Amino acid sequence: MILQMGEILIGFLVLAGSLISAVSAFGLIRLPDVYLRSHAATKSATLGVLFILVGAFLYFAFFLDHVSAKLLLGIVFVFITAPVAGHLNGRAAYRSGVPLKWSVQDDWAGELKERRANRATPMAKKKNIRQTNGDYSS
Amino acid sequence: MALQILLNLIIAFVWMFLYNDWSASRFTVGYLLGIICIGLLSRFWPHDFYLKRLWAVVKLLLLFTKELFISSFTVMWQIIRPRLAVRPGIFALKTELKSDWEITVLSCLICLTPGTLTLDVSRDGQTLYIHAMDIEDVNELSKQIKDSFERAIMEVTRS
Numbered sequence: 001m002i003l004q005m006g007e008i009l010i011g012f013l014v015l016a017g018s019l020i021s022a023v024s025a026f027g028l029i030r031l032p033d034v035y036l037r038s039h040a041a042t043k044s045a046t047l048g049v050l051f052i053l054v055g056a057f058l059y060f061a062f063f064l065d066h067v068s069a070k071l072l073l074g075i076v077f078v079f080i081t082a083p084v085a086g087h088l089n090g091r092a093a094y095r096s097g098v099p100l101k102w103s104v105q106d107d108w109a110g111e112l113k114e115r116r117a118n119r120a121t122p123m124a125k126k127k128n129i130r131q132t133n134g135d136y137s138s
Numbered sequence: 139m140a141l142q143i144l145l146n147l148i149i150a151f152v153w154m155f156l157y158n159d160w161s162a163s164r165f166t167v168g169y170l171l172g173i174i175c176i177g178l179l180s181r182f183w184p185h186d187f188y189l190k191r192l193w194a195v196v197k198l199l200l201l202f203t204k205e206l207f208i209s210s211f212t213v214m215w216q217i218i219r220p221r222l223a224v225r226p227g228i229f230a231l232k233t234e235l236k237s238d239w240e241i242t243v244l245s246c247l248i249c250l251t252p253g254t255l256t257l258d259v260s261r262d263g264q265t266l267y268i269h270a271m272d273i274e275d276v277n278e279l280s281k282q283i284k285d286s287f288e289r290a291i292m293e294v295t296r297s
Contacts, residue, residue, distance in 0.1 A: 027217035047210040083249030
């Protein structure tokens, strides 16, 4: 009885994880620009992978009598690294000038332009580098 | 904090020495005894009792998990809605956190909150630039959430 309940629970976990992953993959197609896509890719995909890994861990623990520490470590690593990867993707995209396709408000653009201007002027005078280097947004 | 944990371990080992018994159960009893001793003598320590900070860490982890669930279901709801009605934007958020470690944890938490993604931390570490999925109703709400995050992080680092 308990084994059957466990089977159903594990099946539910794995199924939910794969459904969540499928929805987030659909989000990659549906959403309009890089930043919104990275929302879908970081959050829902992380949760989907976590569900599947937890399901696999429970399966090994209950049915094969094997506590797999590697799966637990995998969960922790995915949990830590996924938001950092999302942050880096978004930041690299913005700094190389990918525009926000839809935006209501953009506080960062002014600050970034000011910072670039401050940094570019003395360097350009000293080393004769092109001032527009890296500024694709204008 | 590290000093208190070290002292607790030493008390546990002294307990094992007193009984000349090297088992895990004896160690556990000694450790619990050490917790009681350190807790009773907590007013002689310059910092707070370390279990308090451990409890704050546990609360932060629970908050992390809860926010991950809420945020991914919010994002999935936005994806499978028939009409795409998001209003994305980038807004700046002033933070009171100082050290690099605190700011890293805060930006990781923000990356996992409903509909927000940290894009950049300014050079002086005072401002976070955050891309929000739905800025109209999130702007005020996310400020509240971040206040709760900031408070939870501060409880861990400076109690």
